[in-house]
Amino acid sequence: MTADKRLRTNRYLLGVCYYPEHWRRELWDDDFRRMRELGFNTVRMGESAWPIFEPEEGRYSFELFDEAIALCKRHGLDVILGTPTYAPPAWLTAKYPEALRRDFHGQVMHHGSRRHCNYTAAAYLERCAAIVERMALHYRDEPAVIGWQIDNELNCHMDVSFADSDRAAFREWCRRKYGSLERLNEAWGTVFWAQTYSDWAQVDLPRPTPTYHNPGHLLDFYRFTSDSTIAFAKLQYDALKRHAPHRFATHNGLFGNIDNSELTERALDFMSFDSYPAFQLMRGDLPAHYRDRMTSKHLGRVRGMSGKFMILEQQAGPGGQSGNALNRYGFGDYLQATPKPGQLRLWAWQSAAHGADGLLFFRWRTVTAGAETLWHGLNDYGNRPNRRVEEAGRFADDIVKFGDLLVGSEIVPETALLYDYDNDSNAKIEGYIGPFEWESEESLFRGLTELHLNADQLSLRPMCDPERLRPYKALFYPNAQLLAEEDVALLRRYAEEGGIVVFGPRAGYKDRTNRCYSLPFPGVLRELTGTEAVEFTMVRDTSSTMTYASSGVSAAAPHFNEILRPFSPEAEVLARYDADYYRGEPAVVATRVGRGRVVYCGAFFTDANVPELLSALGLADPLADWARIPREVETVRRLSGTDEFYIFLNYTAEPQPLVFLSPGETLPDGSPLLGEVALPPYDVLVARQARR
Template sequence: MRFNEKKAYKGKDFLLGVCYYPEHWPEDMWEDDFRRISGMGFNVVRMGETAWNLLEPEEGKYDFTLFDRAIAISERYGLKIILGTPTYAPPAWLTQKYPEVLRVDFRGLAMAHGSRRHYNYTSQVYLRLCRDIVAAMTAHYGNHPSVIGWQIDNELNCHSDMSFAESDHLAFREWCKEKYGTLKALNAAWGTSFWAQTYSEWSQVFLPKPTVTYHNPSHLLDSYRFTSDSAIRFAEPQYQILKAGIASQQFVTHNGIFGNIDYSTFTERTVDFLSYDSYPSFQLMRKDVPLKEKDRLSGKHLSRMRGYSAKFLILEQQAGPGGQTGNVLNNDRDDYLQTSPKPGQMRLWTWQSIAHGADGVLYFRWRTCPFGAETLWHGLNDYGNQPNRRLEEAGVIAEEVTRLAGTLLATRVAATAAILGDYDNDSNCKIDRHTGTDYWRSEESIYLALTNRHIGTDVLNWNTLGGPQDLKGYSIIFVPNAQIFDSKQAEMLRIYAEQGGTVVLGPRSGYKNRDNHAYMEPFPGVVRKLAGVKVKDFTMVDPYVEHQGLLFSNAGDNGESVVDAPIFHEILSPEEEGVHVAATYAADYYAGMPGVTVRETGRGRIVYFGTFFSLVNSEALLEQLGVGDAAEGWAKLPPWVETVYRTDGKATWAILLNYSGTPALVSFKGKYEERIHRRTLEGELTMNPYDVWMIELQV
């Protein structure tokens, strides 16, 4: 089971709605708002996570009257409610009375009340107060007929993930005791004999603190693991309280995905299924990605979501230009205002979420807030409720989705390629900063290269896989970042390849163990036998050397066929039978020497890629491997028209998404029924900018 079907949204209704915060608006506006929300064709509203100060104005004194009144009005218009536990923004009375709950930064400065996420996960006082407010809300709304689900907290680890309060240091020490048992084991795991770092008393063990120079990488890796575990242990009691007190039809979820949380473990322990907040405009702000590929990259994050929950909700879907202001004194990030979604773009992003597995989408937000740090974060309605094109677009989406809800609920995404990674290697990217972000860019490049060929692609976490059987159905698997790797994982890939799959390993694969120590064996460590190669030499790339790159064996002798090979080069040497050279380096002292190898094994093959992936060299590799366009049998599509396949086990549908602001020329090789616009497609046709088609491929 490659997707987590157990931890999946299983509602009978497709959910479409908005985030609405009644405490932000005069009460005489509520009736009209809920009437209009319902009139749009929406069926759900999310609220509650911002209002601890109202729900508990004094410690132990609860007041649910405001939300009782708001929910009563929403009921009259047939709207269901998702309630948030309000623990991401503790009220002023709480932080004043219990200052030990405040988050502390790396330099020891406590974060004051006045923004959000200013608490730490390990304060026992804060954990008690969170349990109390969640228990009170559960007792009041746990059997409410209009409440269909709960969201724990809000965007855990957004803005800031690590905390260094006294309680965090003490909790980390206990976490280390629990993990290692003895100081001897901890010292061995952290390699503390280096730079005389050996600990002789547990009282000497803390989270990383300011030092003269570099921290211990193994210590850092455990601090990231601890941060993840702290978030999980913070959310888990809320989940337990809710599950013990709510009606069976009410679900529990959380809206990710943010840094320093191992979401495979988080999903198993703290929610019925994981949800996501989708803001493609953050991709549009990037300057390192071509325009047609920017918001398409949001599909990679949605593909990762499927690895945690086969079906999920979007609890915040971008409804206008996002922006935040008021950070001038912190000076840790700039204020910003994004470009407005172009006509059709909000619909495209909504369908992007749906195509990739969302069985519910809630827009953030119904109306732009006229005060606070998010006056620039625009909703479907602007401040004065004037009609606008985004609101009209949402009405079109509601009609389409309502009409196709049955098919969407009954189908699952079908993919034939996968990208594998895990939390340890993601954490190591933050530690090994000389190459860290390049591993993430490699993953993006691979995703774009595969989707340029209209190949359905999943992004999976190793921890969600039970064994080689979970890799069945994929024809190719990329493991771009396998620096921290073990023999069990290598064996899983060997079995998969023997059975006919293609595995592609990235640079520096298999060279470190789970303690972040290099294996005492030649590179590439534990994958050396699997790949059938050894690394003879390696170097960071000198950016001043001309014509650096790879020449693939099927590219001929034309120098223009050299493709880029950025950041780092491993010079490979085949040492097992069945290994052949797929590409050689084009320059420097190792010109002509192997940079990419392929080992034939069983019915499959193992590729070792000795440099970082770019879009160009990823596409060259796919060409070398004979991986063609998945749409070739039924259509000719431009690369920027993403194709997501969905199946109910019998029929297959392809959802086409045009990310370009210009028309796309599409040529069909047969006659197909298109479900969104309700028409027949045949021959050469023009797909409008930002348009979406849903095509039935087979019955």
């Protein structure tokens, strides 16, 4: 992450998404008045209105939005405009059918939903460039327009495309990358199964085949998909910056098959996010008290790209979509649970605590037609007062008190989870252990945050800056199968300077083309870890366990086990397997490297074994000397100048006891804290240690 990839604002941007084209004009003035009275200062609009801006090709109309923006100005509301390219109009796809996506089986994705166009059709790109250029020119001198959202949720719903233009673009992408068929054949290992290409015309996207695809081919397909998406965003970014360089341009990620770190670096001023914790509430695989809290993991990934960012869509009610009766794609029809009293405000605080200096509730009022009549906004159709509006107003009151403190402070990171796009893609390609990679990442995040350690997420490859790693006590790289020598050198340097690096199983055995190294496991990590993996096995049940030497506690080691053999004199066995033919064999090994340590784990990380690992590494609750905070309470540590403070968030339906062992004080009023304090359900406390 470069230093300038962040939202820069001198006030907290708080507001709502509003679509004037959906409502009668006589409602607008009253809507904007009530927004301002509620404490909002910003409105997002425009990303769904291409047919309004350009009702027919080449004829542009801005009157409707000019009027809406003028009303916003009258009520003291700033505007973020979206470029409307994610939902192209019917006239475009009727005239340019080559712009339509095709699925893996060649089925055309017709007009009638959204995200139905591909990123490589020349006609579509030309029309996108034209509408963005016209909008930028028209609004570049409008002071109420403070920034732009590029497109909307890139790759949401469908993150691949197999149109004819995609095939041609992929072939050219491969030609540019490899230069010759000889190099492509070598990288993909096409000698296997007689896949060798002898003419560029033979190189195609992955297509339906009787059995497994070539992993190297698949990895490049995912890279090409990401590059095409980023190029699509950059086309718009360049047009906006050419005509309105004084306005920010962001995007509301994160979705599949995009290297979002690369997207941020190349095509955004900062990354933003759409926060919908109710999706996590739908997950039966997480404990009830931790479901919506898992959204903090996604916020940590955004923060790793942009230290300060925006929430362009914040949950404002139960979400839901309908109309999937005939369609085999997508999530299926659904309706989420309504946020319980307090949760709406809590979720807004969750976003703010983790680095969002701007937050827009989605949306002002529930739409009356279309696929999102189940996606509820703050207001219901009748505009009567309700507790969702009241909670948004409470958060607005909070921002009056805390906005300057939030904008003027930074999160203090103690740890980070490393990831990269190649390995994320490979987790899909190697589906036999891919799901366990994602579970490992979530278990690590949960274990760290239940110790009240802040956990960023950093993309290794676009970052590649040793200085970026130095603030962290420990780095966890759970999914690192594909590594290059330069990746290893970067992590070695970090460890030598005193850091802890932790790898998951199956790490380092393949290169960045997805070919296996002709080296003992763990490949390029063997010398760094001082350890070999001499054997491995899938574990089809959950009976495998390992015991940590430091505590004597036995913890789960399911799914996959590697039998480790340390050879470095600096190696220490932290845990051994408990059963089967490898009973007593090393499962986790830590090796001293310079002033730090490198840890290799032969089993996937789980909710059960992560706490034992963290304890063995000496990672402890940083609040222990001041307060005893239940693990159910998330704690975010922030720094304003030299002034450190904490945000405590209770995601449970029960009061949580916070026990302060030495004096503290609440913010902003300075009320004293000492002894036991009950944090009510779904509530927030901002506090610091008392000044001496």
